[in-house]
Amino acid sequence: MYGCGEEDMSEFLGKPAACFDDTHVFTPMKKCRNYRAVWAVGGEDFVYPSNMGSPFFDDPKLRFVLLEMHYDNPDLKPGITDSSAFRFYMTEKLRPIETGRLTMGQLVSPVQLAIPPKQQRFTAYVYCPGKCTSRINEPINVFTGLLHTHLLGVAMRVRVIRNGVEIKSEMRDDHYDFNYQTPVYLSKPLVIMPGDDIIVECTYGSMDRDTVTYGGYGSDNEMCEALLEYYPKRNMTSEACMSIVDPEALLKVLGLKKEQVDIAGENWLGEQIVTVINQKKQNVTITNWYKNDLKVTSDMATKLQDFMKNSPQQVYCGVQGRDSPGGNVTDGGIIKLDGAIKNPRPYVDPPAVCTASSGPGSTTTSQPTRATTNRG
Template sequence: MEGYKYHVMLDMKSKLMLCWNVFYENKTVSFRITCQLPPDYWFGVGFSGYGEVTNADFVVFWNDPVKTHHLQDSWTDDKGALHSDKSQDYYLNKARTEHGLSILEFSRPFDSCDDHDYLLDNGTTHVVYFTSKGTPSSCIGKDVRQLRHGFQRVQLLKPDVNLPSLPSDVWTFDITAPKVHVPGVETTYWWYITTLPKLNHKQHIVRYEGIIQKENEGIVHHIEVFHCFGNNPVKPYSGPKVPEGKMDPNSDLARCKNVMGAWAMGAEPIIYPEEAGSPIGGKDFSHYVLLEVHFHNPHLQTGHVDSSGIRFYVTPTLRQYDMGIMELGLEYTDKMVIPPGEDRFTLSGYCIADCTQMALPKDGINIFASQLHTHLTGKRVWTKHVRNGLELPEVNRDNHYSPHFQEVRVLRRPINILPGDALITECEDSTVDRRNVTFGGFSITEEMCVNYIHYYPKVNLEVCKSSISYDSLYNFFYFMKRMESVDIVINEGIKYNYNSIPWLPINVHLLDYVYQTSPISMQCNQSDGHRFPVSSFFTTYTFNMFTIPR
């Protein structure tokens, strides 16, 4: 890893590791691949939309029968067959063998203007790989699907931010897993209740980072620490995650919701701006937390014991501002749905100007990090920033979003949100493999569309989200009853009526139009759950302020 800022272990068996540096000044990325494979093996590393080895962009390395080395910019078609790219846009810098490791160093641009090359961006990147025995004279036509392959998710284009140094009085504490015996299954979410240090006076967290056991780097996928609210003790727990739809809302575990720290594979430390910190300790501050570790074990390995976690850096010298976390997007409600069988369906949630006008201080707030969140159908997520009817640069965007890779991402530049600004969070969801309507809600099989923004100074606005108004939704149901003779029964409730609709293309388009043009209801909620005194119902006229010139 020497000389490279970032790294991710792709495959533990072959010790296949990808290291990289990002150069924004000339929009290129330099890579180093190391692997421990016998001389008669060949391999490829590349990128695809969501981890598929079909329709992927690869750089392939092999030795031919006369031991000549080859590095080739390649791509796969929809059947997984390798093709040589006519435009060779991966540039080999060095190739060598060292201590039994094959080492390749090369570079490529963010955007090569080649249709067969993956466009690198600052969202999630699915890094794909394959390994295979043999010394082929050519890799053309080889079916990658038949080779040993896999993928990892990273944020490849990390932000080039100037990070403040740590204060001299900083101290640390770790929240780690209790020597978990990792099951030999592909996906495990492990929960563990533990405690924070007891502090009599408020202090500030100024940084946190993942601490990952070296031998488990390839299977510890992501980690989150959730703060548990309330003054009562939380019962001990160490075991598999309780599915969201099966958790008792009154249980101790249900109290552990507020994100304190989040790490994902390939993530760098989160360092707060020098003027802000996350408060910890003091009177009535709960010292209970829930640690969640996601183990991704695609090769079903056994025998791993893990004590990975997150390290927090704390200073007793309070900074100028407390930082806060605010929820943007859609309410968790069954009023919003995604029809079945849709390749992409877009839902939008609004934080309207009336809410920010009332809740934000004169100089506004500064967003420095963002965590996008959906459940299983989310494919793309972004948040727009609108001021006086004009769309400003987006807050955050992930064009290859995965619900299994939800890290807090520091923005390249803080974004100032002023009173009267609007924020629109949109999610593209795919339900091609579902036969029934997907409802909004808390269960993992239901959907969410949320952006948890990290900002300072902390204000009393904690939730700024919307959904379609009840009147508009029932007008839609009545229309479907009259025009389509749908079995709409108002007293049966929302889910019954949505499920009664035949989701033909014309009805899907109609629902999309209704969501885009109908009045909305607003959640403009304070930290204690009470709403700011703005109307919770906005007519279609409200949408005029979101009209963005093109």
């Protein structure tokens, strides 16, 4: 669910349309990018703490909202209908604490994420450096969030490094399940200070796949995103910090030479439009090449894992600072990283503590909890 810009959207009311395809985009999708709520497969009801609320129309320019739904129908079966909907509970009695949102993730593109087949565990790394978080100016308290990958996801976590030391973070899911994507509700807020480094790790298992799984919006493609909600709300209700790898460098790891690759700009989503020359001297799309031409060796998989962690990245910092009305850093919102964010002193989980119980073998450990579904 997005809030829209200041343009009049009246002509689109009650006229749903496809969000986008390879060549066209539904006009409101270009104007409505300030997200207000998100739901994913398996999501349950979310109830705010009694002293918190999310402002829906805090900006008087946001007079319209857009609901975006993703459907996966690869066989194009006809006659499928859907009655899914969001239900929001609104109040005129404003609560004392208002919340904001920070999204971190990878640009969604076939040349931003490539997961080799037959991997027990393969991890993608998203970096948000202190140069970006320094723009928040004051601490924010993350109290909930949605961790999101697709079918290959097996674990996710958000790490926060402060002065070279990783602090404890419950924003993690060590047993991620695509079919149970409900918000993680933290027992204690995760405090992010200006200047903290943040790492989002998405771990996948691809033992059942025979070809590369690449970044994309389909359920059989993959994503890596952490959508965090915090308090107190800043001036911008929704901000972002996104990782971007060099697509030519990624394809070089997979055996393509520079002269075989053609990157013809980007579509409206920021996805690079890429074609390659395969071994048969045919000009094919990058996704076609992944499916039909690429043969991944074990050495290639090892190098690809190293690339996803340690390669230079560009980070889009969409966090507004007091000196940046546009919400970007000075050089157009891009921060350049020479390699991985260092974590010299990682946080180590304490050992599980056994407690007395009525049953054998019971242990108690500190774990993040899911959002409650009890409205009482």
